[in-house]
Amino acid sequence: MKKYLFLCIATFTNLIIYGQVNRSIRPAGSEAPIINIKESEVFTLPNGITVILSENHKIPRVSFNLVLGSNQIIEGPKAGLGSLAGELLMSGTEKRTKDQLDQEIDFIGATLRSSSQSIFMQCLTKHAEKGLDLMSDVLLRPTFPEEEFERLKKRKESSILSSKSNPGSMASNAEARANFPSGHPYGEIETEATLKDITISDVKNYYRGLFTPKGSYLVIVGDVTKEQAKRWAEHYFGTWQGHDKINSKYNDAYFHNGNRVMFVAKPGAPQSVITVSFPMHIKAGDKDQLLLTTLNGIFGGGGFGARLTQNLREKRAYTYGCYSRANVTEEGSYYSISGNFRTEVTDSAVAQILFELDRIQKAEVTDEELQGIKALLAGNFSRSLERPMTIAQFALNIIKYNLPKDYYQTYLKRLDAISKADILAAAKNYLTATGCNIIVVGNPDILEKLRKFDTDGAIEKLDALGQEVKELKKANISKEVLIENYLNAVTGSTSLKKALKKIAKIESLKRETELTASQIPMPIVKTDYYQGEDKEAMVLTMSGNTMQKSVFDGVKGYEEDQRGKTPMNQETLAAKKKVAGIFPEVNFAKNNVNYQLLGIEVVNGKEAYVVKFSDGVKETFDYFDVATFYKIRSISSEEGNEQIFNFGDFKVVSGIVLPYTMSIDMGGMTLNGIVKNIEINSKIDASIFE
């Protein structure tokens, strides 16, 4: 019997070696393997940490990821705070200096990383206790040393600088600003100015506010038993105590009708980065999420058969790759299509992307496309199970997004049930071809070719950090001539000599302005006083009570509010002296003020000359109407805080032209001012300047 069997196999093998194979027959698969998803263990610690354990003993390695329950905070003028604080966690603890920490982590070959929202440690199982000791030390006892804070800030400055030459980060900065322009953490971009604003106490407050065990998760993955995991979790994280987690509220993403083109110049770039992006109304855990994933797979996210790849790479060879992504989170969701294209085909590529967006909303996808993407997603799903981290992530998602317990067990079944009609409905619901942000990073030569895609024809230009670029036309006069014309205009003179004479005759000026804003219940009265060449004072009152006062008598000065009086420091006094008076331009030359005429910009529909000058403390941009030479706007910024003054309704008072309306824009609040009274050369009480 045995012998017979052996012969049989030998003949068979022989036949194959020398025998035929019909290669035109594609082999069919055998029976599909059964997908098993191992359950994760979930338990909680008394201090409020939810522990998720995914056991896997394939390799002797284990990882611990502590994820905070608090969401991202709005950082505003301190954008970058969270990432700085997260990184700084690793800069030393009460037990170890940074050098000791680094040394001990590397010595066991471990990975230990901290971020704004988490701390992660991975190492060989035999080093786990040492690794956990380091991890909990970083989490519980960080010291935030000053010199490391300064060093990291400097390093981040260099990072910001270097990101300005990276086309990918230029595009994603613009995209963030386009979709989430305000009041949302996704739209906050770290700049040199925001970085400068962050202090060490901000960092400590951040840590105290967000790092709390309540609501946080400890995700344990790898070569560890449940009993051991429990012991370790309790021993290393069980003593941690803290308040409730923080739940910040955000503004919505910016939804708009009509396509906007946003251009970021990268002179000499051999390729353009194109990103077409728009926000979506969907949140993580939504019942449509798998449907959206499937739709995105067919459109541009799902491999070789995806429409974007087939059209832009395979058919037209415009690009090495163009892909789309549905970014769906609890905080805000957006769709993003992106690729690198050679410069000459930039506009054609945009047209094709918009064409594909339009097409997928107009007609059902084919059976072949739908079957293809289902097979691909099922394959991705099965392959992802090789990573034990995936299993833990499933468990975390079920808890975080309140999904049905069998959400992932039924994944393949739900995928299989999706129809062509479902896909079309989702495309109509979530995608758009007429409410897009079309972001292009590339050579400025191609700009004009993109205008046709912008619904109102006005392309927005952004810099590398996603900030608006102010476009200036070249001025046709010199800065000296401009100042001369301005002084002539406000004094009604025909020569500078006459103008200066008239200004010299102004002994004093008192002006009362009533300021109103929707956020303030009653008007604020602002009174400005000027006397002689350099005395000035400003008083803010509300219902007759003085709220704020600022006084400069030509030599010294102070600021006063409800908290008390603060004398002006030397720096401020020097600055005040440089630009004192109603018309400080008179003394620009004498006081050695460095000023520049930048060019002509359009302000509220009027062309205006832009003059930039600095008094040493703050930088000011003044705008002079090209037709009348009146000063219609003044923007000053000091340490990242910007104030915009708009002037209007010009009237003649005692031969001098002065504005009777004034609005003040200060970071989110606008005060509308109407001038109630101006007195020139009336007597001003000397006590005002005391």
Add this chain to the structure above:
Amino acid sequence: MYIWSHGNILPKLFIITPMKKHIVAMTALLSVGSLWSQQKKIDYVEYDLPNGLHVILHEEHTVPIVAVSIMYHVGSKNEKSDRTGFAHFFEHLLFEGSSNIKRGEYAQIVEKNGGTLNANTSQDRTYYYEIMPSNQVELGLWLESERLLHARVDKTGIETQRQVVKEEKRQSVDNQPYASFLANMSSRVFKKHPYNWVPIGAMEHLDAAQEEDYVNFYRTFYVPSNAVLSIAGDINIEETKKMIEKYFGSIPKGQGINMYRDFENLSDEAFITKYGVAKTLFTSTNFLKPTEPAAIKALQKQLATSTIIPKPSVIEEPIKGQQVDTIYDNIQLPGIFMGYRFPAQNDLDYPAIEVLNTILSEGASSRMNKNIVEKKQLAVEAFSFGMKSEDPGLGVVATIASDKVDLKLLQEAMDEEIARIQNELVSPEELQKVINQYENTIVSSNSSVAGIAENLADNFMYRKSTALINKQLSAYLTITREDIQRVAKKYLTKDSRVVLIYLPKSSN
């Protein structure tokens, strides 16, 4: 790299990849990828087919998936100096289809059957793989055998892929800060050896090449005796062997494979002229069994003629003196790149060189990071790595400067670190630290079946012994502190190196 990457494909083509949010991070090929500790043994079976194809099989049933891969022993170093970029170009071209797979269908077949695929090219080899559900292992084998036997190498495919490769170069080199450093460095460190150029090659060469050049490249390098078939995952070894016999055993050996390709592509007249027998004496399904004696004789002759694989044999002279050059690039922060000549990866000195590099720049506690980045704050990033190539290759020590830093001071600081490791022994703790770091890396490199398949093929192809996959750490355990000092002196030579200073274009 061929298609999109959902995953973690280490870009072997260029060693630069933007990883962190802001700073351009560079990942070296150094230690990752081909090491393994004693802790969990990888079992495997290996054998040669009569046509010379080397087969390695690893069976494990943790997840119902399988990685099917072929590593071809052809990289940019096998190219002619006026036809650079060919090896990488083939990596693209060989997804175009085959006699039995329509154009553009190759990847779709994989995806529609729940798999994924990709490929990459280095100076020394080209690597293709599919990761499939385990019930589709036969499909994976069929696809790879089609690619090996009779891929579509024609005008249409060549034209499309030329454009795609040009875009790839623009995207990953021309438009990426510092990415040109590898080409600039290689051309200065190597004068004769083909490591003079980088895998992406020169676009003019791809343009100038004729269809015939491409066909010849395929006939020379894409033969079974120049390839390793490595399979890892949820398979049954005996059944898989049978499938391999079916799809790869049937591929003719020696020049027989090219005779078969001619049988498919040449006209009757051309075939007779070339082989002296008529095409009609052969069939495609049973090519190896013609019945006419004349046909048998002609076939035997081709089967007996082995394919010669051209390999570079030049020996480079040492770099003469210190050569300093300035490169102006679209960057914001200057960089200093120092290039040295390192030995081949099989050289006995190589493990000590790897340890040396790790002590200098791997991890937060490494010397260059501690001293140059953190203490002196002269740089934002510091690197040192070797290309780990088959022939003596490139070694690099590099930094990206902090903003507004005197580059002279930065270079002095780099030289100071090199001098210190040359003049003083490293501490025993530093050495132990590196061993611990490697142990972690080695264990992690085999966490996936795809990683195992590649590691097995790597060990066979480069180190001539698959068994070394289970002894990867041992090479490092015997290294002494004196060894590190010795290799530092021998290879990080100040009087024989290339220094490239990268400056922002605006300062030009």
